[in-house]
Amino acid sequence: MTVTQPDLTVFESLESEVRSYCRAWPTVFDxxxxxxxxDEEGRDHLDFFAGAGSLNYGHNNPVLKRALLDYLERDGVTHGLDMSTTAKRSFLETFHRLVLQPRHLPYKVMFPGPTGTNAVESALKLARKVKGRESVVSFTNAFHGMSLGSLAVTxxxxxxxxxxxxxxxxxxMPFDNYFDGTVPDFLWFERLLEDQGSGLDKPAAVIVETVQGEGGINVARPEWLRALAELCERQDMLLIVDDIQMGCGRTGAFFSFEEAGITPDIVTVSKSISGYGLPMSLCLFKGELDVWEPGEHNGTFRGNNPAFVTATAALEAYWSEGDxxxxxxxxxxxxxxxxxxxxxxxxRPHVKEYRGRGLVWGLEFHDKERAGRVARRAFDHGLLIETSGPESEVVKLLPALTITPDExxxxxRVLDRAVRETA
Incomplete structure (x- = not known):
């Protein structure tokens, strides 16, 4: 079979060198x-990437698409800053009824901007404002975004x-199992907090991912998360859970921290909250932390009304039937x-280990460059997967939650073939 090479000229000549995913998947999707x-030649690519976790309900989900088209066809408000709109009201009411209320979560909802890093920036700013301290503790191999505040905890x-x-x-600080079980949990962290000569300024907050996606699919144990929550309470630090990639059902429950039985002070949500890949993010926090002055944190695109519409439709379609x-x-x-x-x-000689929860999984190789070769070979066979980890040593599986068992x-099977063919 003759495969026509895609014309990538315009992308290579006009688009910045910063582009990345298109280099791993050299085709033009249509x-x-x-x-x-x-792609534009009609070739089918099975997606185990799901928009980096932004498409938990798949591409162009028909239920969400219908709601969006109906809204646009009646000239619903598209851009609204933080004005009150019918679309925002429907989302807030539905989110409270189907997500917050059943889980007894006492959160206020903030729309900080359209992206995950916007949500993280607002969470960090709020924690510092509430506690009157500057320092924030994060964990090894964490990823929280690309703006400066988020990078500081990455x-x-x-x-x-x-x-x-x-x-x-x-x-x-060391993430769960960073020392392969040889050091008790939080030994170093708590020692620094209690030692007046440690040089560690009292933190305002601790920010953590329950599963480190970009960090290599590192899964925190529920007992480790519970111990972290207890440490934060004992030491008067706020606990921020970054649920941007692992929330909205990725690990099973709507929030990834539910399995641990904890209630973070602040939670950041983005990616699949809109359900349709439309930019949207939330910063959720306990009511007593709502110390913002009006307009103290704002943004032009924090009121993405089409995203409110698809988010509401996604909640009704997928989270109204219990578990x-x-x-x-x-x-x-x-x-x-x-x-x-x-x-x-x-x-066994090549694979170091595999790990994951729900529908986020990683396959780590001893040869750190092997993961990239496996991902490229999988693309040749029509499967889209990416790599993660500090040295891109982990093949990352992130399929849509709506994927069928056959898909x-x-x-x-393609992944298995790609691993064998890159031995």
Whole structure:
């Protein structure tokens, strides 16, 4: 079969060198539906990337698309800053009824801007305002965004170097199992907090991902998260959970911290909250932390009304039936778990380990460059997967929550083939 080479001239000549995903997948995509992307030549690519977690309900989900088209066709408000609109009211009411109220979460809702890093910036700013302190503790291999405040609590050396200035007021601590179980949890952290000669300024907050996505699919144990929450309460620090990639059902429950039974002081949400890939983010916080002055934190695009419409439709479609989606996600996760266990067993000299929760999984290789080769080979066979980890040593699986068992099985077979063909 003759494969026509895509014409990438305009992208290579006009677009900045900063582009990245298009280098891993050198084709021109034209349309998408469900768990499939089609390029302009009509080739089908099974999507295990899901817009970096922004498309938990798949591409062009028909229920969400219909709600969006109906809204636009009646000339619904598109741009609204933080004005009160019918679309925002519907979202707030639905989010409270289907997400916050059933989980007994006492959160106020803030719309800080359209992206995840906007949500993180607002969370950091609020924590510092509430506590009157500057320092924030983060964790090794964390990723929280690309703006300066978010980069200051991000671990990746390459990303941090892009800031071009010192990134201050952030202190890293070891993430769960950083020392392979040889050091008791939070031994170093708590010792620094209690030692008046440690040089660690009293932190305003601690920010954590329950599963580090960009950091290599590092999964925090529920007991580690509970111990962290207790430490924060004991030491008068706010706990911020960054649920931007792992929220909205990615690990099973709507929020990834639910399994641990904790209630963070602040939670950041973005990516799949709109359900349709439309820019939208939330900063959620306990009511007593709502010390903002009007207009103290704002942004032109924080009121993305089309995103409110699709977000509301997604909540009604997928979170109004109790734990049905959660059970489905956990069942799909077991399917992935079993397949990765077999791949690991059959490639023991090459695969270091696999790990994950729900529908986020990682396959780590001893040869750190192997993951990139596997991802490229998978693309040759029609599967979109990315890599993660500080040295891109982990193949990352992030399929839509709505993927069918057959589609999931097909993608896992391609992954198995790609691993074998890159030995």
């Amino acid at each position: 349309r998408a539906q469900g768990s499939h992307l089609y 671990g990746n050396a390459f990303k941090r170097a892009g800031a071009g200035i010192p990134l201050v007021h952030g202190t890293p 049905a989606l959660e059970k489905q996600t956990l069942a799909r996760g077991l399917q992935v778990d079993q397949a990765l266990a077999q791949i690991t067993a059959e490639n 999931l099985d097909e993608g896992l």
